[in-house]
Amino acid sequence: MEQVKKSIMVTWDYSAVSYSALKHAIRMSHIVKYNIVLFHIVDDPAETEAAKEKLGKVLEEIKEEFGTEVSFFVNHGKIFKEIAEYASKEENRVDFVVMGTHGMKGSQKLFGSWALKVIAGSTVPFIVVQSDPPEKDRYSDIVFPIDFKSENKEKLQWAIFLGKYLNSKIHLYKTPIGDKDLQKKVNVNLNFAIRFLIQNNIDYEIHSAPKSAHFHKDLLAFSKKIKADLILITTTKHITKADFIFGAKEQYLISNAEKIPVMCVNPKSNFATVGQFMYG
Numbered sequence: 566m567e568q569v570k571k572s573i574m575v576t577w578d579y580s581a582v583s584y585s586a587l588k589h590a591i592r593m594s595h596i597v598k599y600n601i602v603l604f605h606i607v608d609d610p611a612e613t614e615a616a617k618e619k620l621g622k623v624l625e626e627i628k629e630e631f632g633t634e635v636s637f638f639v640n641h642g643k644i645f646k647e648i649a650e651y652a653s654k655e656e657n658r659v660d661f662v663v664m665g666t667h668g669m670k671g672s673q674k675l676f677g678s679w680a681l682k683v684i685a686g687s688t689v690p691f692i693v694v695q696s697d698p699p700e701k702d703r704y705s706d707i708v709f710p711i712d713f714k715s716e717n718k719e720k721l722q723w724a725i726f727l728g729k730y731l732n733s734k735i736h737l738y739k740t741p742i743g744d745k746d747l748q749k750k751v752n753v754n755l756n757f758a759i760r761f762l763i764q765n766n767i768d769y770e771i772h773s774a775p776k777s778a779h780f781h782k783d784l785l786a787f788s789k790k791i792k793a794d795l796i797l798i799t800t801t802k803h804i805t806k807a808d809f810i811f812g813a814k815e816q817y818l819i820s821n822a823e824k825i826p827v828m829c830v831n832p833k834s835n836f837a838t839v840g841q842f843m844y845g
Contacts, residue, residue: 570600571658573590573600573660574602575662576683585695585697587603587627591633595633596702601636602637603624604640605639606639606640606644613639620639623637644679644683645679648683649683649687653686653687661692661828666680666820681816681819687831690828690830690831692795692827692829693827693828704731704795705733706733706791706794706795707724707793708784708797709737709758710798711751711754713740713747715754716799717757719799721757724797725761727797727828728762735767735768736793738784739771741773743776755771772787785817789823794826796825796828797830798815798828799830799831
């Protein structure tokens with residue numbers, strides 16, 4: 566029996582950023598050989614059939630413009646629940662989601678990024694984009710911040726997955742910490758990452774962040790300097806209402822002013838799909 570292909574899910578609302586997300590997904594699908602499914606939400610169930618008819622025409626346009634076969638799924642409900650729920654169901658075979666966002670603008674600065682609310686409920690990673698992919702055909706430089714948290718290991722599996730498929734260089738960006746015990750944990754995570762990157766023949770470089778109180782700003786400045794194609798992060802382990810209102814640290818990155826795509830991996834996510842890559 567032929568194995569069912571995995572999918573890249575694209576959140577779809579006909580906006581310019583959803584078209585950008587589609588372009589990123591198409592580029593990735595050509596490399597990893599995954600299907601693409603557009604996920605569209607309507608407010609009223611009565612709108613479902615009209616939405617399907619409209620999306621059918623969009624699929625024809627995509628095939629004509631990009632030469633890529635794409636499918637779609639229409640559902641009704643709240644985006645914060647339905648997107649994550651569909652992506653997380655094992656039978657849907659979604660490996661990761663590509664989502665467009667307009668960044669932190671206007672009222673989002675007060676109430677938090679809706680993108681983070683969607684991401685926090687999912688067991689699969691999200692690649693958040695704000696613009697079209699660059700001219701090059703893949704993410705060749707990926708920034709991987711290293712800190713003292715154990716969740717680095719979950720993120721590492723995706724670095725290996727991307728490194729293997731995309732032939733990317735992984736830039737390990739080390740957090741500066743004064744506390745000696747925490748610094749030991751940073752070094753343990755760094756050495757762990759290096760070991761598995763070497764075992765999987767993935768190119769890497771090590772960089773140390775300057776000693777400052779603004780690690781995320783320094784991380785973004787570094788990413789801009791090396792013209793990074795992707796920043797790979799884990800989300801806050803226990804997202805609270807306060808994080809949505811006042812902003813978890815990753816909101817600064819996923820809505821970054823440089824418009825660098827960010828891959829967000831939720832702690833305790835389902836990474837069995839890439840576990841095979843850990844040992845070469």
